[in-house]
Amino acid sequence: MxxxxxxxxxxxxxxxxxxxxxxxxxxxxxxxxxxxxxxxxxxxxxxxxxxxxxxxxxxxxxxxxxxxxxxxxxxxxxxxxxxxxxxxxxxxERFFKMKPTMIYLLFGGILGIGLLQGKSYLRSVMEEVLPMQDEGWMILTKRLTAFFAALAITNEFVWRTMSTDAWVNFKTFGLTAAVFVFFMFQNKLMQTYAVTVEDQDT
The missing domain is CATH 1.20.58 (Methane Monooxygenase Hydroxylase; Chain G, domain 1)
Known part of the structure; x- marks a missing residue:
């Protein structure tokens, strides 16, 4: 298809x-x-x-x-x-509350393995919609790897120390807002290392 x-x-x-x-x-x-x-x-x-x-x-x-x-x-x-x-x-309920932790550790771990190999696995996923130079992809991948680790730690802290209501609000709004803010702050990086039409033609 x-x-x-x-x-x-x-x-x-x-x-x-x-x-x-x-x-x-x-x-x-x-x-x-x-x-x-x-x-x-x-x-x-x-x-x-x-x-x-x-x-x-x-x-x-x-x-x-x-x-x-x-x-x-x-x-x-x-x-x-x-x-x-x-x-x-x-x-x-603890298993479902651990799910975001596992997701972020998995994604962060995959990106981290790529970085150890000198590669950006993120590039292979997003390059079509976000063309950037190699250096830009490596910087963004490092930042996103650290971000995923931070989200995993935060999720563990919230569900282990706060009420279920607090966790549901955090999962629904907090994590979504965090991802939005993270990528919003990467705008300068994306502009700096953006691949222009002229770059693609050379």
């Missing part, structure tokens, strides 16, 4: 929609308990159970609309299924 063009707002809605729905649904049932199959589940676990098919559905629709999924999207979906499924199966 060839890659197709999709409305960026539709794409953004599919990527963020499941997270927003999880936040809304959790807010409605967070203080409730549900008995299913003779086992009592807290609202957080039920919201997690519903989040898994939502993320799978949104990922499948993205693939259907675009004809392509990035490795990051696939790995994120797999980790959500694994850690979300473990939370539901063991009736233990």
């Amino acid at each position: 060839t890659e197709k063009t999709v409305n960026p707002f539709v794409k953004l809605g599919l990527e963020l929609g499941p997270v927003v729905l999880f936040f809304v649904f959790y807010g409605r049932i967070k203080d409730e308990f549900f008995t299913i199959g003779g086992v009592e589940y807290a609202g957080f676990i039920v919201a997690t159970a519903l989040f898994i098919p939502l993320i799978l559905a949104s990922t499948a629709i993205l693939w259907w609309l675009t004809g392509k999924l990035s490795k990051m999207q696939l790995m994120t979906a797999v980790l959500i299924v694994v850690f979300g499924g473990m939370s539901v199966y063991f009736n233990d």
Whole structure:
């Protein structure tokens, strides 16, 4: 299947929609308990159970609309299924709360391995939409590796020391805002090392 063009707002809605729905649904049932199959589940676990098919559905629709999924999207979906499924199966919210930590450690670790080899794996993923010189890619990759490590540590601190409500707010808004701010502050780097049409023609 060839890659197709999709409305960026539709794409953004599919990527963020499941997270927003999880936040809304959790807010409605967070203080409730549900008995299913003779086992009592807290609202957080039920919201997690519903989040898994939502993320799978949104990922499948993205693939259907675009004809392509990035490795990051696939790995994120797999980790959500694994850690979300473990939370539901063991009736233990800690597994799902650890999921962002695992995602950021995995992505940061992959980028770090590339850096040790003198390569930017980030470039192979983003070069088509963000053409930059080699030096710019290496700088951005180093920064993003450190950023992922910081997010993993922060997530561990929040879920281990704060309430579930605080973690849900952090996961829904804090992490999203952090990623946005990080890339906003990379604008100067991207402009400095941008590859122009003249560079591509030489």
